[in-house]
Amino acid sequence: MAELPTRTLGDGTSVPVLGFGTYPLRGDTGVRAMASALEAGYRFLDTAVNYRNEREVTEAIRASGVDRGDVFIQTKIPGRDHRGAHRSLRTTLQVMDLDFVDSALIHWPNPSQGTFVRAWERLVEAKEEGLVRSIGVSNFTPHHLDAIIEATGVTPASNQIELHPFFPQVQQRADNERRGITTQSWAPLGRAGEVLTAEPVATAARAHGVTPAQVVLRWHLHLDALPLPKSADPQRQAGNLEVLGFDLSAAQVEAITALGRPDGRLFDADPDTHEEM
Numbered sequence: 001m002a003e004l005p006t007r008t009l010g011d012g013t014s015v016p017v018l019g020f021g022t023y024p025l026r027g028d029t030g031v032r033a034m035a036s037a038l039e040a041g042y043r044f045l046d047t048a049v050n051y052r053n054e055r056e057v058t059e060a061i062r063a064s065g066v067d068r069g070d071v072f073i074q075t076k077i078p079g080r081d082h083r084g085a086h087r088s089l090r091t092t093l094q095v096m097d098l099d100f101v102d103s104a105l106i107h108w109p110n111p112s113q114g115t116f117v118r119a120w121e122r123l124v125e126a127k128e129e130g131l132v133r134s135i136g137v138s139n140f141t142p143h144h145l146d147a148i149i150e151a152t153g154v155t156p157a158s159n160q161i162e163l164h165p166f167f168p169q170v171q172q173r174a175d176n177e178r179r180g181i182t183t184q185s186w187a188p189l190g191r192a193g194e195v196l197t198a199e200p201v202a203t204a205a206r207a208h209g210v211t212p213a214q215v216v217l218r219w220h221l222h223l224d225a226l227p228l229p230k231s232a233d234p235q236r237q238a239g240n241l242e243v244l245g246f247d248l249s250a251a252q253v254e255a256i257t258a259l260g261r262p263d264g265r266l267f268d269a270d271p272d273t274h275e276e277m
C-alpha cells in the first residue's frame with residue numbers, strides 16, 4: 001500500500017499531498033469505492049453537502065477499518081447555506097456522526113447572491129468553536145479572496161479550483177501562493193478526456209514507463225497543487241497514488257502547462273458568472 005507524504009497548510013494543519021475526489025460516488029457502490037480507496041492508501045476524502053454522500057464517507061471509513069483520526073475529511077458549504085454556514089456545518093456533523101470535520105470550504109462564491117463574505121465570517125466562528133480544524137474556499141478568484149480577507153483578517157488555508165493541463169490556472173495559482181493559500185485541483189485528470197492523450201502527456205508517460213494519469217497527477221505535484229482525482233475502480237485508484245516514484249523534467253512540466261488555453265475549462269464554470277446553490 002502506498003503511503004503518501006503530507007504537507008502543511010497555511011494554518012498549520014497537516015494534510016496528505018494528494019486526496020480522493022468522491023463525486024458522484026453514492027449509495028452502497030459509493031461506500032465500496034471509497035472504502036477501497038482508503039484500503040489503497042488514500043487518507044484525504046473530498047466531499048460536499050451537494051454531493052449528497054457525506055454519510056457514505058463515514059460509512060466507508062468504518063467499513064475500511066481505518067481510524068477516523070487518520071483521515072482528513074473535507075466538505076463544502078453550498079450556496080443556499082451561505083447565510084447559515086455555521087448551521088450547515090452542524091447538520092453535516094450530524095449526518096456524518098462526527099464531532100468535527102478536518103476542512104470546510106465555501107463551495108462557490110455565487111457573487112450575485114452577495115453572501116460569501118457572511119459565509120466566511122460564519123466559518124471563522126465555526127473554527128473557533130472547534131467544529132472544523134481548517135477553513136478554506138473553492139472557486140474563489142483574487143477579488144473574492146480580497147473581500148473575505150479584508151472583512152475578517154483571516155486568510156483561507158485552501159482554494160480548490162478547476163485545474164488540469166488544459167486549464168493550468170497560472171495566475172490564480174500565483175495569487176494563491178502569494179497569499180500562502182494551498183491550491184487544490186478539482187478535475188485534476190480533466191475528467192479523463194483528451195488531456196490523457198495529449199502529446200506531451202503521452203510522451204512523458206512513455207519516457208517514464210507510467211500511465212498518462214500518473215504523469216498528469218505528478219505534474220500537479222510539481223506545480224505544488226494538491227490534486228483530488230476520483231476513480232470508482234480499485235486498480236485506477238491504486239495507480240493514481242503511485243505518482244512519487246518518478247520526476248518530470250522542468251521541460252516536461254513546461255510542455256504540459258503549455259497545453260493550457262483560455263477556453264480550456266471543462267464547462268462554463270467561471271466563478272464570476274457560474275453559480276451553484
Ligand SMILES: NC(=O)c1ccc[n+]([C@@H]2O[C@H](COP(=O)([O-])OP(=O)(O)OC[C@H]3O[C@@H](n4cnc5c(N)ncnc54)[C@H](OP(=O)(O)O)[C@@H]3O)[C@@H](O)[C@H]2O)c1
Pocket residue numbers: 020021022023024046047107138139160161185186187188189190191192211213214228229230231232233236237239240
Ligand atoms: N469544488 C468544485 O467545484 C468541484 C467541482 C468538480 C469536482 N470537484 C472534486 O474534484 C474531484 C475530482 O474531479 P472529477 O471527478 O470531476 O474529475 P477527475 O478526477 O479529473 O476525473 C474523474 C474521471 O477520470 C476517470 N479516471 C480516474 N483515474 C483514471 C485513470 N488512472 N485512467 C483513466 N481514467 C481515470 C474516472 O473514471 P473511473 O471512476 O471509472 O476510474 C472519472 O471518469 C471530484 O470527485 C470532487 O471531489 C470539486
